Amino acid sequence: MSAMDKRPEYMNLKEILVEMKNISELIVDLAYSSILFDSEAIADEVSGLEDTMDELNYQLTIRALLASRTRDDAEQISEILNVASAINNISDHAQNISEIVSRDLDIHSVISESLKHTDEKIFRIQLDDLSQLIGMSLRETQLASRIGVTIIAVRKGNRWIYNPRKQYVFQKEDLLIARGTEEGNLIFKEIAKGRRSKW
Amino acid sequence: MSAMDKRPEYMNLKEILVEMKNISELIVDLAYSSILFDSEAIADEVSGLEDTMDELNYQLTIRALLASRTRDDAEQISEILNVASAINNISDHAQNISEIVSRDLDIHSVISESLKHTDEKIFRIQLDDLSQLIGMSLRETQLASRIGVTIIAVRKGNRWIYNPRKQYVFQKEDLLIARGTEEGNLIFKEIAKGRRSKW
Numbered sequence: 001m002s003a004m005d006k007r008p009e010y011m012n013l014k015e016i017l018v019e020m021k022n023i024s025e026l027i028v029d030l031a032y033s034s035i036l037f038d039s040e041a042i043a044d045e046v047s048g049l050e051d052t053m054d055e056l057n058y059q060l061t062i063r064a065l066l067a068s069r070t071r072d073d074a075e076q077i078s079e080i081l082n083v084a085s086a087i088n089n090i091s092d093h094a095q096n097i098s099e100i101v102s103r104d105l106d107i108h109s110v111i112s113e114s115l116k117h118t119d120e121k122i123f124r125i126q127l128d129d130l131s132q133l134i135g136m137s138l139r140e141t142q143l144a145s146r147i148g149v150t151i152i153a154v155r156k157g158n159r160w161i162y163n164p165r166k167q168y169v170f171q172k173e174d175l176l177i178a179r180g181t182e183e184g185n186l187i188f189k190e191i192a193k194g195r196r197s198k199w
Numbered sequence: 200m201s202a203m204d205k206r207p208e209y210m211n212l213k214e215i216l217v218e219m220k221n222i223s224e225l226i227v228d229l230a231y232s233s234i235l236f237d238s239e240a241i242a243d244e245v246s247g248l249e250d251t252m253d254e255l256n257y258q259l260t261i262r263a264l265l266a267s268r269t270r271d272d273a274e275q276i277s278e279i280l281n282v283a284s285a286i287n288n289i290s291d292h293a294q295n296i297s298e299i300v301s302r303d304l305d306i307h308s309v310i311s312e313s314l315k316h317t318d319e320k321i322f323r324i325q326l327d328d329l330s331q332l333i334g335m336s337l338r339e340t341q342l343a344s345r346i347g348v349t350i351i352a353v354r355k356g357n358r359w360i361y362n363p364r365k366q367y368v369f370q371k372e373d374l375l376i377a378r379g380t381e382e383g384n385l386i387f388k389e390i391a392k393g394r395r396s397k398w
Contacts, residue, residue, distance in 0.1 A: 017313040021231060028227060028289060032220060035282075076307045079299055083234075083310055086295035089288070090227060096285035100278055108275045111282055114216040120362070145344055163319070 008052075008059040013067065016060045017084060022162035023049050023056075024090045026153050026177065031094035033122040034101045036115040042124055043101040045177075046094060049160075053091040060084050122152070123185050127174045130194030139166040147199055149180035149188045207251075207258045212266065215259045216283065221361035222248050222255075223289045225352050225376065230293040232321040233300045235314040241323055242300040244376075245293060248359075252290040259283050321351070322384050326373045329393030338365035345398055348379035348387045 008016060027049045034042035064081055068074040100107060127133060133141060143149045154161045154168070155175040161168070178188060190196035207215060226248045233241035263280055267273040299306060326332060332340060342348045353360045353367070354374040360367070377387060389395035 014309050014313050017309060021313060025227060025231075028224060032224075076305075079307050080309055083296055083299065086292040089292040089295075093285040093288040093292070096288075097282055100282060106275075108278045110213050110216060110279055114213050114220060144347070148343070 008056050011056075011059065013060060013063045013080070016056050016063070017080065017087075019162075020053060020056050020060070020084060020087045023053050023160075024087045024094075026162060027053070027091045027094040029122045029152070029179070030124075030177065031097040032115050033124070034098040035107055035111055036121065037123075038101060038107055038112070039124075040101055043098040045124070045155075046098040047102070050091050050095045052160075053088055057084055057088045120179055120181055121185060122177065122179050123189075124175065124177050125189055125192045127170060127172065127176060127192050128194040129172055131170075131192050132194070132197045133170040133191060134172055136170055137166065138164055138168045138170075141170075143188065143199075147180070147187045148184040149178050151176055151178050153177040207255050210255075210258065212259060212262045212279070215255050215262070216279070216286075218361075219252060219255050219259070219283060219286045222252050222359075223286045223293075225361060226252070226290045226293040228321045228351070228378070229323075229376070230296040231314050232323070233297040234306055234310060235320065236322075237300060237306055237311070238323075239300055242297040244323070244354075245297040246301070249290050249294040251359075252287055256283055256287045319378055319380055320384060321376065321378050322388075324375050324377070324388055324391045326369060326371065326375060326391050327393040328371055330369075330391050331393070331396045332369040332390060333371055335369055336365065337363055337367045337369075340369075342387065342398075346379065346386045347383040348377050350375055350377050352376040 006015070008019075011019070027046055030042055030046050030049070033039070034046060061081065061084075064077045068077050100111075138151060143151065151164055151168075152162070154164055154177070156171070156173070176192065178185070180188060187196065187199060191199055205214070207218075210218070226245055229241055229245050229248070232238070233245060260280065260283075263276045267276050299310075337350065342350065350363055350367075351361070353363055353376070355370070355372070375391065377384070379387060386395065386398060390398055
């Protein structure tokens with residue numbers, strides 16, 4: 001898990017790589033979800049994450065160049081650049097996938113039908129001020145064991161928290177990205193919207 | 200979920216796309232895991248999946264070309280080719296990530312440290328003939344709710360089953376790819392190795 005409390009320019013090389021890896025995992029899931037739900041809002045999240053990824057990759061490259069003093073340094077650091085470049089490319093292609101939503105084309109039914117062939121789905125929901133979740137920690141909610149829903153990321157304004165820890169406390173205006181079965185997702189939406197107080 | 204019971208040459212366009220999407224999600228997780236565990240065995244799985252992906256993409260392209268009779272067909276089908284190409288590229292780059300393991304380089308500590316920053320980890324385990332799991336369905340085992348471990352794929356010889364359904368029955372020689380917390384993974388390994396019969 002990592003909280004993007006810092007802007008990329010204040011992060012060290014390792015923090016940047018952690019962030020890039022987290023984004024690469026989330027962005028692939030989101031790209032497929034944007035098509036599945038024909039959702040421009042999710043496609044926009046993908047674009048935003050891809051911009052963040054580019055910035056992170058730039059900051060990582062700068063740090064890598066500055067850190068290379070000896071030939072040994074340079075050889076080891078070139079590995080990091082290779083991995084970072086591959087991670088960045090994954091996110092580029094995830095954006096290519098979600099672009100068919102942004103381009104406002106009719107999504108070919110073969111594509112959307114294919115994406116339905118999975119037991120678990122990703123969804124995106126804005127926490128309502130009335131939700132029981134507000135003020136509760138992820139541990140207290142026991143969402144995973146009770147309704148089979150996992151929170152994979154939280155967006156607060158422009159900041160993202162990936163794989164929030166058990167201590168994470170839900171707050172007003174959190175935008176949540178979650179993964180769960182169709183049944184779990186329906187229950188979770190009721191909870192997040194403040195229309196259900198027990199689960 | 201999809202069982203790769205069929206060889207790609209007997210699958211229809213939708214089945215191929217489902218398979219490609221499933222592989223693209225699994226391969227990114229596996230690529231990071233190969234580095235995390237410095238495991239050539241996992242890096243080899245990544246290579247094998249990437250070969251399968253290439254074959255699927257080829258078969259999809261052939262079907263797409265044959266299916267395009269009118270201009271409307273062609274426009275819609277070109278979308279499918281774009282998405283398939285992006286999916287295929289994701290798997291190429293996942294392989295680039297795991298290649299640093301196959302190349303037998305010392306993995307730079309910054310890279311492996313970065314990958315540890317996650318609560319849930321992927322692991323790969325071969326089911327032992329003595330394991331209690333053999334003959335049980337995924338539903339009966341209740342692995343997800345009891346020990347927090349999710350089976351994300353099963354390999355039987357050269358075939359893969361992604362996101363196995365609750366009805367899936369464990370069999371001798373299954374190679375399992377699972378995701379769970381460190382604690383869950385340790386318990387699961389004991390179960391899979393036949394060293395633990397209750398959980």
